[in-house]
Amino acid sequence: MSELTEEDPATALSAAEAELHSVEAEIDDVGASRVERLVDAHDRFDDLLSRYRERASGSGRETFEAYVEFQGRLGEFVSELPDDLLHREAFEDAADLLDRRRLEERDFDRAREALSPASQVADLIGGREAAERRYREARHAVEARRNELQDRIDDLESLLAFEDADLDAPVEALREPIEAYESAVDDAFRAFRSDASARAVLDLVESTSSYPLVDFPDPPAELRHHLRENPAGEEPIPTLLEWAGYTASKLSHYVEDPPRFRAAVGGNRTYLSRLDAGPLHVGWPPPPAGTLRFRARELVAVVERFAPESTVSRLHAVRRLTGRDDYETLRRSAVAREELTDEDRRRLRDGSVHDEIESLRAECDRLAEALAEHDAR
Numbered sequence: 549m550s551e552l553t554e555e556d557p558a559t560a561l562s563a564a565e566a567e568l569h570s571v572e573a574e575i576d577d578v579g580a581s582r583v584e585r586l587v588d589a590h591d592r593f594d595d596l597l598s599r600y601r602e603r604a605s606g607s608g609r610e611t612f613e614a615y616v617e618f619q620g621r622l623g624e625f626v627s628e629l630p631d632d633l634l635h636r637e638a639f640e641d642a643a644d645l646l647d648r649r650r651l652e653e654r655d656f657d658r659a660r661e662a663l664s665p666a667s668q669v670a671d672l673i674g675g676r677e678a679a680e681r682r683y684r685e686a687r688h689a690v691e692a693r694r695n696e697l698q699d700r701i702d703d704l705e706s707l708l709a710f711e712d713a714d715l716d717a718p719v720e721a722l723r724e725p726i727e728a729y730e731s732a733v734d735d736a737f738r739a740f741r742s743d744a745s746a747r748a749v750l751d752l753v754e755s756t757s758s759y760p761l762v763d764f765p766d767p768p769a770e771l772r773h774h775l776r777e778n779p780a781g782e783e784p785i786p787t788l789l790e791w792a793g794y795t796a797s798k799l800s801h802y803v804e805d806p807p808r809f810r811a812a813v814g815g816n817r818t819y820l821s822r823l824d825a826g827p828l829h830v831g832w833p834p835p836p837a838g839t840l841r842f843r844a845r846e847l848v849a850v851v852e853r854f855a856p857e858s859t860v861s862r863l864h865a866v867r868r869l870t871g872r873d874d875y876e877t878l879r880r881s882a883v884a885r886e887e888l889t890d891e892d893r894r895r896l897r898d899g900s901v902h903d904e905i906e907s908l909r910a911e912c913d914r915l916a917e918a919l920a921e922h923d924a925r
Contacts, residue, residue: 557689558918564686565922568679575672578634583672586634590670593639593663596621601656615651622646635666680925687922694915697908704905710884711896717881722834722869729862730829736855737825744854746788746820747781752853753823759846761839764827768819774812778804785820788813830866833882837870844870 575583596618603614626643629636642659660667741749750772756762775781780788780803791799792814796806803809813820828847834840844867852860869875888896895901 557686557693558915561683561686561690561918561922564679564683568676568683571672571676571679575676578669578672582634583669585630586666587670587673589629589633589639590663590666593625593642594660596625597656597659601653605651605653605656607650618651619647634669638663638666683922684925687919687924690915690918694912694919697912697915701905701908701912704901704908707888707892707896707901708905710880710888710892711901713880713884714877715881715884715888715893717874717878719878719882719885721872722875722878722882723832725862725865725869726830726832726834729859729866730825732859732862733828733851733855734825736851736859737828740854741785741823743784745782746785747775749785749823750775752850755853756827756850759850761843761846762827762850765819768816770812771816771819774808778809780809780813785823789817789820792817833886834869834879836879837875841867841870 600614600618600621604611604618622643626639629639633639642662645659645662646655648655740752750767753764753767754772756764757766780791783791791802792810794802796810799806799809828851830840830843830847835843844863848860848863848867851863872878
């Protein structure tokens with residue numbers, strides 16, 4: 549059985565909606581328009597207190613000027629309050645506390661305390677916004693949990709694809725020809741890279757752009773141009789890499805323009821050093837028969853340009869594997885052996901994968917029902 553998170557998201561969503569409905573009910577009891585008018589007055593009054601709390605408190609010429617300005621704005625504010633404003637008397641009480649010949653900051657604090665009845669109602673709007681935010685977050689948590697469960701179900705269903713795989717199938721019938729070819733092409737490419745000119749090697753690599761299933765990294769343009777236009781391109785790659793480590797004075801004995809050589813070759817040492825036969829491999833486990841058939845055809849077109857016939861013959865042998873009646877059976881067994889852990893195999897044998905999928909789907913359905921019951925806001 550799958551375990552719920554510490555706080556079940558569906559339960560949390562129900563609680564968040566109940567909280568939101570409670571706050572909305574309080575606002576409805578007072579009257580939404582009355583609360584909104586109160587909030588507007590409360591915010592303006594609170595802003596007035598904040599702006600003058602320090603400036604109009606104490607003594608001094610500047611303070612007195614601020615005091616006079618504050619008293620004028622305070623009186624104007626109170627006189628403009630609608631007669632039917634909710635808790636209008638709280639504003640008047642607060643203003644009376646500030647009607648003094650000299651103000652201290654504690655007077656402003658007492659005024660805020662007197663405004664408490666209005667503040668509590670005004671806070672309902674902020675409470676509603678906070679409740680709406682928590683509701684949205686709770687709904688998002690349900691969606692995230694459902695997606696998490698679906699991902700887990702997808703993983704388990706992928707595991708079930710190997711339920712009937714024959715883990716004891718003789719996969720060596722595929723592995724041995726593939727490994728023999730890959731070992732041979734590694735040797736052939738290594739010899740080609742060591743003996744042929746760098747220009748010829750990059751010509752080969754560049755030509756593979758016509759073969760989508762042979763994924764060599766593109767030669768850097770600056771490197772390609774330099775080796776095409778300069779005598780250094782006639783040297784093998786190992787030689788160029790050795791030269792790239794020379795001092796400027798020593799390098800000048802080998803190339804006509806050492807700075808350009810350093811920029812083009814030295815700046816691409818990593819690319820040249822990592823250039824190997826990896827893109828010419830088949831890989832293990834091998835791809836489906838159709839993919840391997842087309843890939844092998846493209847590989848032949850590339851490999852026969854530099855490798856001996858014995859290597860090409862091994863590649864043809866790999867391609868012929870796709871004609872075996874048991875190719876997909878052997879391939880699936882190879883994939884299963886590579887991907888399945890001992891625990892995966894045990895769970896496939898005892899059927900617990902099916903049980904977990906059933907449990908996860910039930911939980912997914914429950915979360916989907918919760919989302920349907922609690923609309924997005």
